[in-house]
Amino acid sequence: MSLTALLVDGLTVRFGSFRAIDDLSLAIDYGEVRAVIGPNGAGKTTLLDVISGITRPKQGRVLFDGALDLTQTSEAAIARAGLRRKFQKPSVFEGLTVRQHIAIGADFGFRSRLDTPALDDRICEVLETVGLTEHVTRLAGELSHGQKQWLEIGMVIASDPSVLMLDEPVAGLTDEETERTAKLVRALVRHDRAIIVVEHDMDFVERIADRVTVLHEGRTLFEGSMDKVRADAAVVDVYLGR
Ligand SMILES: Nc1ncnc2c1ncn2[C@@H]1O[C@H](COP(=O)(O)OP(=O)(O)OP(=O)(O)O)[C@@H](O)[C@H]1O
Numbered sequence: 068m069s070l071t072a073l074l075v076d077g078l079t080v081r082f083g084s085f086r087a088i089d090d091l092s093l094a095i096d097y098g099e100v101r102a103v104i105g106p107n108g109a110g111k112t113t114l115l116d117v118i119s120g121i122t123r124p125k126q127g128r129v130l131f132d133g134a135l136d137l138t139q140t141s142e143a144a145i146a147r148a149g150l151r152r153k154f155q156k157p158s159v160f161e162g163l164t165v166r167q168h169i170a171i172g173a174d175f176g177f178r179s180r181l182d183t184p185a186l187d188d189r190i191c192e193v194l195e196t197v198g199l200t201e202h203v204t205r206l207a208g209e210l211s212h213g214q215k216q217w218l219e220i221g222m223v224i225a226s227d228p229s230v231l232m233l234d235e236p237v238a239g240l241t242d243e244e245t246e247r248t249a250k251l252v253r254a255l256v257r258h259d260r261a262i263i264v265v266e267h268d269m270d271f272v273e274r275i276a277d278r279v280t281v282l283h284e285g286r287t288l289f290e291g292s293m294d295k296v297r298a299d300a301a302v303v304d305v306y307l308g309r
Pocket residue numbers: 082087105106107108109110111112113114
């Protein structure tokens with residue numbers, strides 16, 4: 068295993084003549100929570116789309132674990148390789164139970180998926196992690212917005228991903244739910260996993276991030292601890308001070 072989970076190298080994404088990502092290079096290590104922040108349109112979601120294989124760049128590459136170029140890999144193969152994403156838009160299946168959701172997520176990479184007791188153990192473990200144990204038999208449609216977010220996080224961690232991408236995980240959550248989500252994200256940190264979080268809630272980012280990358284117009288404007296990000300005049304000018 069390489070120390071660097073993801074190496075983004077000279078990445079450019081164009082939509083027509085517009086550069087959503089503009090010659091971007093950055094590295095995200097195993098063991099860290101990396102927040103990617105920046106104003107609307109900075110390219111944050113587009114970066115996650117390239118890592119997920121949904122959007123193809125004009126130039127550059129994204130190496131996973133020092134070897135696999137994700138820009139040349141299908142979306143399904145990327146997921147199978149252990150890169151999983153919770154999308155910004157809530158997307159639970161209202162008519163399926165909480166248990167069924169986790170089983171679907173686990174099926175993606177869990178080696179003993181045909182072994183029912185092992186799957187049951189995995190589901191219990193995941194539900195405990197995301198705090199939904201008592202809701203195991205409920206339909207997802209009956210859950211609160213916060214519980215749906217945790218269920219989706221449960222689905223993506225069920226397969227034990229090496230790279231976990233969370234796109235705006237606390238949008239629309241109460242302060243208490245946000246606090247609980249921060250604790251959950253920190254509980255998911257492992258030496259062999261990288262966690263990437265796109266978020267606009269700066270207090271949340273401060274709670275979870277080891278390092279922060281500030282994107283602006285498809286480029287890195289600043290990278291460092293949240294303290295240093297908050298103190299940077301350029302970041303305050305284009306984002307935090309607005
Ligand atoms: N499929 C597309 N076609 C054309 N333009 C697009 C497409 N997807 C994204 N863009 C543009 O690329 C830019 C970057 O978008 P992106 O969604 O990555 O920004 P973001 O940093 O995630 O913003 P937000 O904080 O609002 O989610 C925006 O100007 C957006 O309008």
